[in-house]
Amino acid sequence: MIASNITKIACIGAGYVGGPTMAVIAKQCPHIKVTVVDINAQRIADWNQIDLDRLPVYEPGLPEVVAEARGRNLFFSTDVEGAIREAQMIFISVNTPTKTYGVGKGMAADLKYVELCARQIAEIATDDKIVVEKSTLPVRTAQAIRTILDAAATNGKDTQLATSRPKFAVLSNPEFLAEGTAINDLLYADRMLIGSEDNEDGKRAEQALADVYANWVPRERIVTTRIWSSELSKLTANAFLAQRISSINAISALCERTGADVDEVAHAIGMDSRIGPKFLKSSVGFGGSCFQKDILNLVYLCRHFNLPEVADYWEQVVKLNDYQKHRFAKQIIDTLFNTVSGKKIAFLGWAFKKDTNDTRESAAIYVADELLQDRAEIHVYDPKVTAEQIYGDLEYLQKHRRNDNPCTATQFSALSAVEIRSLVTVHDSPYEALKNAHATAILTEWDEFKGYDWQQIYNNMLKPAFIFDGRNILNRKEITSIGFELKSIGKG
Ligand SMILES: NC(=O)C1=CN([C@@H]2O[C@H](COP(=O)(O)OP(=O)(O)OC[C@H]3O[C@@H](n4cnc5c(N)ncnc54)[C@H](O)[C@@H]3O)[C@@H](O)[C@H]2O)C=CC1
C-alpha cells in the first residue's frame, strides 16, 4: 500500500537542489530518515566532510542545517540501490540539462538521468513507493516515468503475482528555491506545489507529501494541483521571472541612449503594486543553470505542440539575454579604443550571482569568451569559485556554444585549452587581479566588492582607469570622484 505516514525518504541527486532541500526536510522532521544518494562519489564525500566550510554547495545557512541533522537523520551515500530499497518516498533530483546532441539539441531538456532513475527504481523496488519529481521537467514527463515504472513492474518481475508487484504513485513537486537564499526559501517557502495523478493512490501520496511539508510550512501554502499543471507551473514561473529581467534589460539599452537611469525607472514602475519591485534589477544578463534551460525547454515544447507564435514569444527572453551579455562585452571593447588585445581586464566575480559558488551559464563566461576572441588578458577574482571551475567553464563553452545565438555563432572561433590558460589568470586576491589593469568588469554582485579600497585600486590601475559595472553596485559619485571612468548598465 502507498504509505501515508512517511518515515523514510531517499533523494537521488545530491546537487544544488537535492542537498539543501533534503537537509531542510531532515532538520524540520527529525522523525524522518532522509538519505541523499549520488553516483558522484566525490560529491558524496564532500557532503560528508567534517569541515562544513567545504561542503560541495556554498549556501548561506547550509552548514548549520547540515551540522544539526547529519548523522542524526540525514545521510549522504553512494548506495543508490540500498536507499531506493529502504525508502517509502523517493525524490528524483538529478540534473536535466539542455540536450547537447540529437533530437532537440540545444533546446529540449535531456531526460536521460531522470529516465535512468525511474528504471532503477522500478528494478529495485520490492514494495510500494511514492516517486516524486523534484527535478524541473517538461510537462507530461510524469507520464513517461509512470510508463517506465509500470513496464518494469510487469516485465522484470513477471514471476511475481500481479497482486504482489509493487505499486508506484508519481508526484510532481517542483522546487522554487533560488541559490544564495536556498535555506531561507526552503524554510519560509512562498508555496510548496504538489501535483498528483487523479486516482486513489495519487491522492494518498499527495497527502503523505503534504504532511511532510506541514511539519513547518503553513497548510495554506501547500498548493495541490493536477500533475500536468504542477509540471508546467515550474517552467512558467522561471519563464516569468526571466522575462522580467529581460524586460528591464531591454529598457536599460534605451536608458543608455536617452539619458534615463534604469534603476530609477525600475524603482518607479516597481512601486505600482500590479508590477511589484522584485526581479527588476538590470544586469549584465541572467545566468544560472535553469532560466535559459527552462525557457528553451518551454520553447521546444511549444514548437512540439505546434504553437510557433508562443514559442517565438518566449524565445525572445533568451535572445534578449544573449544581446545583453554581448552588449556588455562590446561596450568594453568599444570603450577601450576598439581593441582589448593584450590588455589586462580584471573580472570581479565569476559566479552567476552572489552567495553561491555555482557558475553554470554565468554571464561572466560569455563576456570573457567574447573578450578572449579579441585576445584580452583576463584576470579573475571570485571569492568562492575555483580556478579549475573557471577554466572548465570556458573550455566547455568552446564545445557547446549554441548555434542559434545570433550574437556569437558565426564570428567566433574555438579556443584551445592551452590558449585559454595562457590568456586567463585566476587570483586569490582582488588587488592582485586589479593591479596594472586597463579595466575592471564587475560580473557578480558580491557584497565585498563594494567595500574595497577603490582609491588604492585606482592608484594601481593604468589610466584612464575604466570600470564596467555589470551589476550597478558601485556608488557613482564616490567612484568617479576618485577619477575612474565608470560605465554602468542602463545609465546614460
Ligand atoms: N540549481 C537550482 O537552484 C535549482 C534546480 N532545479 C532543478 O533541479 C534539478 C537538479 O538541479 P541541480 O541540483 O542544480 O543539479 P546538480 O547537477 O547540482 O545535481 C544533480 C546531481 O544528480 C546526480 N545524478 C545524476 N544522475 C544520477 C543517477 N542516475 N543516480 C544518482 N545520482 C545522479 C549528479 O551526479 C549530480 O550530483 C534540475 O532539474 C534543475 O532544473 C530546480 C530549482 C532550483
Ligand SMILES: O=C(O)[C@H]1O[C@H](OP(=O)(O)OP(=O)(O)OC[C@H]2O[C@@H](n3ccc(=O)[nH]c3=O)[C@H](O)[C@@H]2O)[C@H](O)[C@@H](O)[C@@H]1O
Ligand atoms: O529553477 C531554478 O533553478 C531557480 O531559478 C531561479 O533561481 P536562481 O537561478 O538560483 O537565482 P535568481 O535569483 O533567480 O537569479 C537568476 C539570475 O538572474 C539574475 N537577476 C536576478 C534578479 C534580477 O532582478 N536581476 C538579475 O539580473 C541573477 O543575477 C542571476 O544571474 C528562480 O529564482 C528560482 O525560483 C528557481 O527555483
